[in-house]
Amino acid sequence: xxxxxxxxxxxxxxxxxxxxxxLAEVAKSSAIVIALFAVVVVGSYVAVRLVTPLLxxxxxxxxxxxxxxxxxxxxxxxxxxxxxxxxxxxxxxxxSDLPEDxxxxxxxxxxxxxxxxxxxxxxxVVFEGLWTLLNSENAAAMLLGHEIAHVRNRDPILSASGALxxxxxxxxxLDDVGLVDTLVDxxxxxxxxxxxxxxxxxxxSDAARxxxxxYGHLNGATDLxxxxxxVAKEVKQPPAFLASHPHSEERIANLRRQASxxxxxxxxxxxxxx
Amino acid sequence: MDxxxxxxxxxxxxxxxxxxxxxxxxxxIEQRHFRRIIKKENELRDILAFAIxxxxxxxxxxxxxxxxxxxxISVDYFKKFAAGLRGIIGGRIGTYxxxxxxxxxxxxxxxxxxxxxxxxxIVLNVKLETARIYAGGGRATVSVEAMAYGTAYSKSxxxx
Numbered sequence: 001x002x003x004x005x006x007x008x009x010x011x012x013x014x015x016x017x018x019x020x021x022x023l024a025e026v027a028k029s030s031a032i033v034i035a036l037f038a039v040v041v042v043g044s045y046v047a048v049r050l051v052t053p054l055l056x057x058x059x060x061x062x063x064x065x066x067x068x069x070x071x072x073x074x075x076x077x078x079x080x081x082x083x084x085x086x087x088x089x090x091x092x093x094x095x096s097d098l099p100e101d102x103x104x105x106x107x108x109x110x111x112x113x114x115x116x117x118x119x120x121x122x123x124x125v126v127f128e129g130l131w132t133l134l135n136s137e138n139a140a141a142m143l144l145g146h147e148i149a150h151v152r153n154r155d156p157i158l159s160a161s162g163a164l165x166x167x168x169x170x171x172x173x174l175d176d177v178g179l180v181d182t183l184v185d186x187x188x189x190x191x192x193x194x195x196x197x198x199x200x201x202x203x204x205s206d207a208a209r210x211x212x213x214x215y216g217h218l219n220g221a222t223d224l225x226x227x228x229x230x231v232a233k234e235v236k237q238p239p240a241f242l243a244s245h246p247h248s249e250e251r252i253a254n255l256r257r258q259a260s261x262x263x264x265x266x267x268x269x270x271x272x273x274x
Numbered sequence: 275m276d277x278x279x280x281x282x283x284x285x286x287x288x289x290x291x292x293x294x295x296x297x298x299x300x301x302x303i304e305q306r307h308f309r310r311i312i313k314k315e316n317e318l319r320d321i322l323a324f325a326i327x328x329x330x331x332x333x334x335x336x337x338x339x340x341x342x343x344x345x346x347i348s349v350d351y352f353k354k355f356a357a358g359l360r361g362i363i364g365g366r367i368g369t370y371x372x373x374x375x376x377x378x379x380x381x382x383x384x385x386x387x388x389x390x391x392x393x394x395x396i397v398l399n400v401k402l403e404t405a406r407i408y409a410g411g412g413r414a415t416v417s418v419e420a421m422a423y424g425t426a427y428s429k430s431x432x433x434x
Contacts, residue, residue, distance in 0.1 A: 008319050013312075017371035022301070022356060025368045029359035036363070 041169050048161045053154045057102050057122070060157050064121030082108040084274055085126060085144075088137065092144045095213040096206065098152055106144070114231065115240040116143055118150035119193055120160055130241060133227045137271035138211065138220035145207030150195065153202060159193040200246055201254055208255055208264070217268030218259055222252045289355075296351035304372060307347075311379045318386040323397045323424065335427035339392050342423035343384025346407065347377045349417055377420035378402060385422040394426030 078086075089106040098104070106124045113127040124147040134140045150156060195203075211221050225248035232242055245251070259266065329335055353369035360367045381402065389397050405419045 006322055008322055010316075010319075013308075017368060017375045019366070020368050022297070022352070022369050026352075026356045026359065029356070029363055029365070032363050033359050 037169075041165075044165055045162065048165055049158065052158050052161045055157065057099065057154075061103065061121040064119075064123060079108065080274075081128075081131065082106075085140075088140060089124065089144050089148070091214065092141050092210055093148050095210040096145060096148045096152060098148070102152065104148055104151060113240060114228070116147060117193070118147035118156055120156045122151045124148070124151070130224075130228075133224060133231065134273065135223055135227070135270075136220040137273055138215055138218075139223040140273065141214055142207050142211050142221040143224055145210040146203045148210070149203035149206035150199065152206070153199065155195050155199045155203070156193050158199075159195055163193070197246055201251075204251055204255060205258055208258060212262075212264050215268060215271070217265045218255065219266050219268040220270040222255055225251050289351075292351045293355050294352075296353075300350040300352050304376065307376050307380075311376065311383060314383045314387075315379070318383060318390065321386040321389055321395055321397065323382065323386065323400045325400050327399045329398060329427075333396075333427075333429070335396065335398075335429060337393065337428050339389075339394060339426045340423065341385050341388040341392065341394065341397060341426040342421060343381045343386070343388055344419060344421035345377050345380035345384065346417050346419045347373055347380070349373065374404065374418060374420065377404070377418050378422070381420040381422040385424065389426035392426060394428050396429050397424040397426045400424035 085106045085108050089104055093104045102122060104122045104124060106126060108126055108128070108131070110128045112129045114129040114133065116124070116126040116130045118124050124144065126143070130143075131140075134143065208218060208221065211218060228241060229248040242248075256266075258264075349370075353373060356369040357367045382400075385397065385400070389395070401423055403421045403423075405421075407417045407419060
């Protein structure tokens with residue numbers, strides 16, 4: 001019996017590694033990861049859009065009650081303007097077909113800022129700079145009706161959850177989750193949320209319906225838009241209100257179309273402000 | 275440059291540069307290492323290595339001696355990035371496969387080298403150990419070690 005002959009053959013290369021070029025591997029997996037990320041982001045965005053309107057308004061309200069409200073002094077003695085705004089808001093809200101659990105709170109803030117907006121929890125902020133531009137109760141009602149419509153259509157919470165999602169996605173990408181900052185920003189009533197053009201147009205249309213209900217005509221309702229446009233031409237810096245809203249001409253044209261469709265009139269007496 | 279774009283550059287720009295640089299240096303070093311391994315393997319081809327534990331009856335072996343060889347190879351930024359992507363989607367991490375292959379083959383080469391220095395020409399009961407060496411925080415693997423060890427003998431008949 002002979003001793004078995006042992007040899008040490010040369011094994012071909014590329015058995016345990018090198019099946020794919022490293023750059024090809026990275027390119028392929030990057031593409032898959034990016035696609036996955038896009039699917040997750042778009043998917044969550046769609047899910048958020050579908051689910052947010054179903055959240056009870058009380059939750060939204062509770063969220064803002066826990067946040068410190070810088071710049072809004074709710075305890076101070078109410079100014080006559082604040083009192084008037086509160087009562088007018090109540091009247092416009094009554095004409096706006098609000099769900100029963102929805103509460104609107106209006107805040108009058110002194111300062112030059114030419115802006116007014118609706119935010120989370122049914123809070124509406126009207127700045128002195130914009131208020132002084134109003135020349136009739138009809139125009140004020142139109143403005144409040146517009147902001148109340150945003151609240152009723154759940155625009156603030158939709159916008160806020162979209163912003164939250166965006167900051168979450170950015171946080172994952174940048175490895176630095178600024179989620180808390182975003183939450184605090186949103187909870188603060190002085191930060192205006194961004195609404196889409198469609199949301200703005202819908203709010204205008206809802207506001208016009210409320211104004212018709214209250215006064216029977218649209219005379220004076222669009223005065224504010226025209227005046228803001230004039231102011232914008234006078235000063236270098238366009239008012240904040242214009243930056244976040246469609247062009248005034250466009251809004252007036254939209255309202256005229258809506259009025260003629262519904263047979264609403266622009267003829268009637270304007271009610272003066274006190 | 276505002277804060278946001280500075281943050282963007284720091285978070286994406288710096289790693290991107292590191293990845294590109296690491297790809298070129300890493301590939302160059304890896305290619306040269308493989309060439310060296312293949313050359314050494316050819317030189318040591320006459321030293322046989324087996325995983326069997328017991329000496330076969332028909333082998334006439336002398337002077338048993340424990341021999342071992344180890345190699346530590348560093349992960350580079352590019353390999354880590356490629357592995358990170360794989361960590362999300364799964365699949366073969368080709369960049370780590372070549373890393374471990376280099377470590378294993380280099381360890382066997384060094385083990386055989388030691389066997390030859392001791393006058394051995396066959397190594398039985400060869401085993402391989404691998405270890406990962408972590409950075410301080412323990413989160414990221416920085417390098418891998420492969421160690422090969424076995425019992426070296428000198429075959430009396432030379433031919434077997």
